[in-house]
Amino acid sequence: MFRHKGKSRTLKHNLQLAACLAFVAGIVNVCGFFSLQILTTNVTGHFAHFADEAAKANYTAAWLSVAYVAAFFAGAFFSTMVTEVVSRRSGRLVYTVPIFIEITLLLFIALLNNRIVVLHAHVVACALLFAMGLQNALVTHVSSAVVRTTHLTGLFTDLGIELAQLFFYKKPEQKHRLTGAIKLHFTIVAFFFLGCITGGYVFSSWKIKTLLLAVICLIIAALYDGLKFGVVRLKRKYRRGAAMRPGRYLYSTRRPPQT
Known part of the structure; x- marks a missing residue:
């Protein structure tokens, strides 16, 4: 799901990636809007809000919109920087590190007291936007810009064109x-909506702790990807070992190569 890139990547890999992370984005979208009344998965609305507040001379509110956009940008920038740095040292951890950072950030916010969330709503919103920018950049990098999971405007455009x-x-x-x-x-689209609906139902009881659902999804995805990659590596090692065994031509109809 995360490790396949380029020609080795198939539609199945992209579907798995899209389903999991769009569901996560849907949950974050609902949690941000219900608890903070702020959009936390995309930045389009913040540009309109900035223009509106600036026209009314509410410069503090206008600059908050700029901060939200900057947080999303910072997440995308940080994700790519981490990916590039880690890829030069360990190819196995290249996508694990950004996912771990996103899990840690969402888990930290989920465990905050609801009173703290309300008092520091703008800081929490920036943290969620940072996490979504990080996720969007990671998904874009992994899928070679085929998959985007945090906003739907472009997706509905693409669907209209393709249909x-x-x-x-x-x-x-x-x-x-x-x-x-x-x-x-x-x-x-379907899993983003599913994440929104699930998050909406759970939020009435769990409040900001609804983000724990997103954390669980990310952990399962990371473990599944790691275990699957480990099994593939073990199979490859076993095949190489079997191919190098001394008696491998004993029951073969082919003759061993002449030395």
Whole structure:
């Protein structure tokens, strides 16, 4: 899900990545809006809010909108910096570190007292926006810009384009590409909504601790990815070991290479 990149990456890998992280983004979106009344998964609305407050000469509120945008940007920048630095030292940990940082940040916020969350709403909002910027950059990097999970505007645009193109592109390879893209974008939209609905129901009882659901999803995804990668490595080692055993030609119909 996280480790495959480039030509080795398939639609299945992208669907797994999209489903998990879009669900997480949906939960964060609801938690941020319900507890803080602030958008915490995208920055489009903050630009409009900045213009509105600046026109009213409410410069403090206007600059808060700038801070929210900067927090999302900082998360994306930090995620990419960490990915590039870690990739030069250990390829196995390249995507584990950003995910661990996101888990730690969301867990810390989830364990805060509700009174503290309200008193420091702007700081908490910036922390959530930082986490979502980090996630969006990570997903973009892993999927080579195929998957985006924190906002839906572009996804609905892509879905509209691809559904319209189905009426005009009839070649098998074109249909295959379009149906794959539609399936991926629909999965992101569906799981983002599912995360919002789940988070909305749970929030009435758990409040900000609803973020623990997002933390659990990220931990499961990281463990699944790590275990699956470990199993693949063990299989490869076993095959290499079997191929190098002295008696491997004993029951083979092929002759061993002449030395």
